Amino acid sequence: MAGKIIINTERCKGCGLCIAVCPKGSIIISKKSNKSGYFPAESSNAECTGCALCAIICPEVVIEVFREEDVPADKPGKKSRKGLIKDKA
């Protein structure tokens, strides 16, 4: 684990954009709702590289990203951008 994200689940509105862009697919929608009634995103952090794509796209800015120093992030974006466009059909 080279990176870690912390999601403020009480502020999350469960839009799912972070899930669509995560290159490692390590974010999922929680089965438990928050106080606002949304099902927030949650991360296992198992494969997180700290690329911060989820934080860049998060409209509510609820994701904080940390990365181990001296570990370069995987080429961010490549897979995820395709991912967004791939399902267009």
Added chain:
Amino acid sequence: MKTVFTRTPTLKDCLTHYCPGCGHSIAHRLIAETIDELDIRGRTIGIAPVGCAVLAYNYLDVDMIEVAHGRAPAVATGMKRTNPDKIIFSYQGDGDLAAIGTGEIIHAAHRGEQITVIFINNAVFGMTGGQMAPTTVLGQTTATTQQGRDAANEGYPLQVSELLALLPGAIYVERCALSGPAQIQKAKKAIKHAFELQISGAQGLSLVELLSTCPTYWRLSPVKAMEWIENEMTKVFPLGKLKDESQRPRISV
């Protein structure tokens, strides 16, 4: 561990009123980050629009003012002319800038006012319930175009940025999209450039148009809405720099 991403101080630490997946809050974050990076928080004045982003002053921790619908460029003109050392930006949606305020923005650009305009284009009137906007694309279903927008009845989508780029008073016009991490980063660069131009005292109006999602009134999921921008909206509103005359020499008579 090193912090790679965290909330910027200018963006207030509170929940927004926007729908899940709305592009407005992404745009707010980009503006807040730009203000912090350029260190102009103390001398920036923002103008909030009428529309979904009417409460922008609850989220951006800079001096903000709320003005009549569409009149932001007119108020910004007065503020910039009386306070030339302040950085004035207006944040306007497509109902504000492209519908009721078309006259104001065209004449502000025509006069070459030294203001920065952030134009959020989501092709629909969000706050009032998803009616057709001037920027609604042909075939798009809205509350008032239930069979899809038809050019014979409702006319064609209005490309305000192309219109403004023709005016000599506008020095920088760029269209970006909030449709994915890469596009969002490009949009941030454009916003930063627009602010930098105003800080440097460039003679003219800088405008950044952001194609933004409205999942609620497009009746799409947030992810599908982002794809819709890439696949449909960019056909009518092509991305890119429409005009950049930042090197233009100052003309004085």
